Amino acid sequence: MIKPNQFKFPTHTALTIALLLGSSPNAFSHTRLEVPTVAENLRISNNVVIGHGCGDGTNVIAHSVVFPDGVDSIVKVNGAPTTDTIDVYVTNYGNLYQKILNHSVFKDEDEKHDANGNTVGYYTRDGKSPDYYATYVPFRAGAMAIEPASCAKSVKVTLGIADICKITTKAGFAEGIVNLWTPAVGSEYDGPGLHGFNSPATLTVMRDLVNNPMDAAACGDGLDVEVIPSAAQMNRDMPIVNKKGTQIWPKP
Amino acid sequence: MKFSILKQVAMVVFGGLMMSQAGSVLADNQGGSFTTGLAAGVDFYQITCFDDGNGAPSYAEAQVKDMTANTSKVNILLYKGTACTTNKCAQSSLDTTDSDTGYSPLIKVTQGAGTYYLFVKHTASGTDSYDVSAHCKTSGNVHTGTSFISRQQQ
Amino acid sequence: MLQFQNAKIGVLILLMILSWAIMGIHTARADSMSSSETKLMFNSLESFQVNCFADDSDGQREPDLAFTEEIVKLAASNNPEQRISALSQLAEKSPIDAGVVQKVLQKAILDKDSNVRGQAVYAIAQQACADFPILLEQALNDSELSVRMMAVDSLGVDEKGVSLLEQALNDDEEAVRELAAMKLEAHKSH
Numbered sequence: 065m066i067k068p069n070q071f072k073f074p075t076h077t078a079l080t081i082a083l084l085l086g087s088s089p090n091a092f093s094h095t096r097l098e099v100p101t102v103a104e105n106l107r108i109s110n111n112v113v114i115g116h117g118c119g120d121g122t123n124v125i126a127h128s129v130v131f132p133d134g135v136d137s138i139v140k141v142n143g144a145p146t147t148d149t150i151d152v153y154v155t156n157y158g159n160l161y162q163k164i165l166n167h168s169v170f171k172d173e174d175e176k177h178d179a180n181g182n183t184v185g186y187y188t189r190d191g192k193s194p195d196y197y198a199t200y201v202p203f204r205a206g207a208m209a210i211e212p213a214s215c216a217k218s219v220k221v222t223l224g225i226a227d228i229c230k231i232t233t234k235a236g237f238a239e240g241i242v243n244l245w246t247p248a249v250g251s252e253y254d255g256p257g258l259h260g261f262n263s264p265a266t267l268t269v270m271r272d273l274v275n276n277p278m279d280a281a282a283c284g285d286g287l288d289v290e291v292i293p294s295a296a297q298m299n300r301d302m303p304i305v306n307k308k309g310t311q312i313w314p315k316p
Numbered sequence: 317m318k319f320s321i322l323k324q325v326a327m328v329v330f331g332g333l334m335m336s337q338a339g340s341v342l343a344d345n346q347g348g349s350f351t352t353g354l355a356a357g358v359d360f361y362q363i364t365c366f367d368d369g370n371g372a373p374s375y376a377e378a379q380v381k382d383m384t385a386n387t388s389k390v391n392i393l394l395y396k397g398t399a400c401t402t403n404k405c406a407q408s409s410l411d412t413t414d415s416d417t418g419y420s421p422l423i424k425v426t427q428g429a430g431t432y433y434l435f436v437k438h439t440a441s442g443t444d445s446y447d448v449s450a451h452c453k454t455s456g457n458v459h460t461g462t463s464f465i466s467r468q469q470q
Numbered sequence: 471m472l473q474f475q476n477a478k479i480g481v482l483i484l485l486m487i488l489s490w491a492i493m494g495i496h497t498a499r500a501d502s503m504s505s506s507e508t509k510l511m512f513n514s515l516e517s518f519q520v521n522c523f524a525d526d527s528d529g530q531r532e533p534d535l536a537f538t539e540e541i542v543k544l545a546a547s548n549n550p551e552q553r554i555s556a557l558s559q560l561a562e563k564s565p566i567d568a569g570v571v572q573k574v575l576q577k578a579i580l581d582k583d584s585n586v587r588g589q590a591v592y593a594i595a596q597q598a599c600a601d602f603p604i605l606l607e608q609a610l611n612d613s614e615l616s617v618r619m620m621a622v623d624s625l626g627v628d629e630k631g632v633s634l635l636e637q638a639l640n641d642d643e644e645a646v647r648e649l650a651a652m653k654l655e656a657h658k659s660h
Contacts, residue, residue: 105366105429107461155431156364158465180466181348206463207366209430347551349585353619353645355652383554384585385561386592386623415561441649442623443585443616445554 094263095225095245098200101268104219104276107207109164112265117195118229118240126189126231126313127170127201130224130301131161132293133184138249140290153216153289158182160206169199176301184297185224187304189312193227208269212276217286220268222247224293224302226313233315251298344462349445350438350470355388357470359436365429365452368461375403375426376462378434378450382414388442389414393435394450396427403427410439411446419449514612515579515587515605522572522599534565541566545574550583557589561596571597579605584614591617595624603630610634615643622649627657 098111117124132138134150134157141148150157159182163175170191175183186203193199210216225245232241234252244255248262255261271278271286278286293301304313350357365373382390395406407423425432438444452462541564544556557578560571575597578590591609595602602624609621622638625631638650 107366107368107463156362156463156465158362158467159463160465180469182466207364207368207461209364209366351615353615353643353649355645355648383551383558384589385558385596386620388623415558417555417559441619441645441652443588443619443645445551445585 096265104210105207111200114199122229124193124227126228128187128226130185132291136294138292150291153214155209155211162204164202210271215283215287216289217271220290222292223265249295251295253302346448353443355441360468361434362465363432364463366461370460371454373429373452374455376432377424379419379422381419381447382411383445385415386442388438388440390438390446396432511613514608520576533567538566553586554589557593560593585616588616588620591620
C-alpha cells in the first residue's frame with residue numbers, strides 16, 4: 065500500500081499544481097469553515113476545517129483562532145473601510161462564538177476571553193493533525209441579529225487562524241512551520257510571503273429579508289458589511305496562553 | 317510508577333481542575349462582581365432572545381443572587397423597547413437577603429425576540445459578587461434561545 | 471552513576487532532565503521578574519486567632535447537622551465562589567456548632583483568594599467573635615481592596631469605629647474612602 069507521504073513532495077506544492085491544472089483536490093485546501101454562510105438569528109454548530117499540515121509530512125500540533133471582538137474591529141461596507149462600529153449593522157455583536165469541547169485530535173483546548181469575559185477565540189494544542197488529513201475543530205456560532213434599521217444585507221465575519229506545525233518565535237514563522245490564515249491588517253500575524261497570506265476564513269451571515277426586510281427606498285440593493293479583527297486584537301489574542309498563564313505560542 | 321496509575325492520577329487531577337472551574341454559574345447564568353467597589357458601579361449586559369428551535373421568544377425574565385454578605389445589596393434592571401403600553405419595557409429586582417442562596421424576585425419583560433438590556437447595580441460601595449439568571453421564553457413559557465454579551469464590568 | 475540498558479533511552483532521559491531544569495530556571499527568573507513589577511500583596515490577618523465560641527447567654531440554637539455539613543462542604547470547595555457562599559451564610563447566627571464556625575473562619579482568613587478573606591472578615595464581625603475590633607483594624611491595612619472594604623463595612627460608629635473610619639478616609643482606593651465617608655456622614659446626620 066502506498067503511504068501518503070511516501071513520495072517526498074511538499075503537500076502545498078502538489079495542491080498548487082493541482083489547482084493550476086484546473087482540478088480541486090479537495091474542498092478544503094485552505095483552512096476554512098465547514099459552513100461559511102448562515103442566516104441571521106440562527107445558532108449553528110460549525111467546524112474550522114484544517115485542510116492540511118505544513119507540507120513535507122509535518123503535522124499540525126496546535127491551532128489558534130481569533131474572532132473579531134467588535135470593540136476596535138475594522139468594519140468595511142461594500143469593501144471600503146468605514147468609521148461605523150459594527151453595532152450600526154448588528155444588534156448583538158459580541159460573545160457569539162463558543163468552542164465545542166472535543167479531544168479527538170487535540171488533548172488540550174480552551175477559549176480566549178476579553179476583559180469583559182466575552183469569548184474572542186480559542187486554541188487547541190497537544191495533538192497531531194497529519195499533513196494529509198482534514199481535521200474538524202468544532203465551535204458554535206451564536207445567533208447574530210442584523211440591525212433592522214440598517215441597510216446591511218450581509219455581514220461577513222473574518223477570522224484569524226494559525227495552524228501551527230512547530231512552536232517558534234514570531235521571527236521563526238515560515239513555510240513548513242506555521243500556516244497563517246489571517247487578514248493582512250498590519251499585525252505580527254499577517255504572514256507576508258507565506259502561502260496563506262491575506263486568505264482568512266470567513267463566516268457570512270445573511271439578512272432574513274422576509275422577517276427583517278430592508279427599507280427598499282432607503283437601502284436599494286443593501287450593503288455588504290465586513291468585520292475584521294484589528295491588528296491590535298490580533299497581536300493580543302492570537303497567542304496561545306495556557307491555563308496557568310504561560311504563553312505557549314509563539315515562543316516569547 | 318506504572319503508566320496506568322499515572323494516567324488515573326492525571327485524570328483525577330484534570331477532572332478536579334475542570335470541576336473547580338465550573339463553579340456555581342450555570343447555562344444562562346452570568347456571574348460578575350463589582351471589582352472597583354464604587355457605589356456607582358454598573359455592569360451592563362445584552363441578552364439576545366432568538367428561536368433555537370423551541371419557538372419564537374416572547375419575553376425575557378431575570379433575577380439576581382447577591383453572593384456577598386455586606387451592607388450593599390445587588391439589583392438588576394431589565395429593559396427592551398419603547399412601546400411600553402400593553403407590556404412594560406423595563407422591570408427591576410433587588411436581592412434583599414444576601415446571606416442566603418436564594419435569588420431576587422423574578423422579573424419579566426415581554427418584548428419578543430431581539431436584544432434586551434440588563435443593568436446590574438448595587439445599593440452601596442462594596443466588592444459584591446453576583447449571579448444573574450436570565451432566560452428567554454416563548455409565549456408558552458418554553459425556554460428558547462438565550463445568549464449573553466458582557467458590555468461593561470465595573 | 472546511573473546505568474541504562476539502552477544507551478539511547480539514557481541519553482533521552484538525560485536530555486529531558488536537562489530541559490526541565492532549564493525550564494525551571496527560566497520560570498523562576500520569569501516569576502521573579504514579574505513579581506518585582508506587581509504591587510506587594512500581603513495578608514494582614516495571618517497572625518489573627520479567631521475565637522468565636524458563644525457564651526451561654528446568647529441562647530445558641532441546636533445545631534442543624536445537614537446545614538452544618540453543607541456549609542463545611544462549601545467552605546472546603548476548590549471554587550472560591552462556593553467558599554464565599556459558605557462564609558456569607560455565616561454572616562448571621564446560624565444553627566451551626568460554634569466550634570465548626572471557628573474552624574471555618576480561621577481557615578478562611580488565610581485563604582489565597584482575597585474575596586474569601588474579605589467575606590471572612592465580615593462574618594467574624596457579624597458573629598461578634600472575640601477581638602474582632604482588632605481584626606478590623608488589621609484588615610484596614612491589608613493590601614487587598616476587598617478585605618479593606620469589608621473591614622470598613624463592618625466598623626461600628628462607636629468612638630474607636632469613628633476613629634478608624636476617619637483613618638480610612640486616607641485610603642489609596644476611592645471605594646474605601648467613599649464607603650468610610652458615607653458611614654461617617656450617616657453617623658453625623660443622626
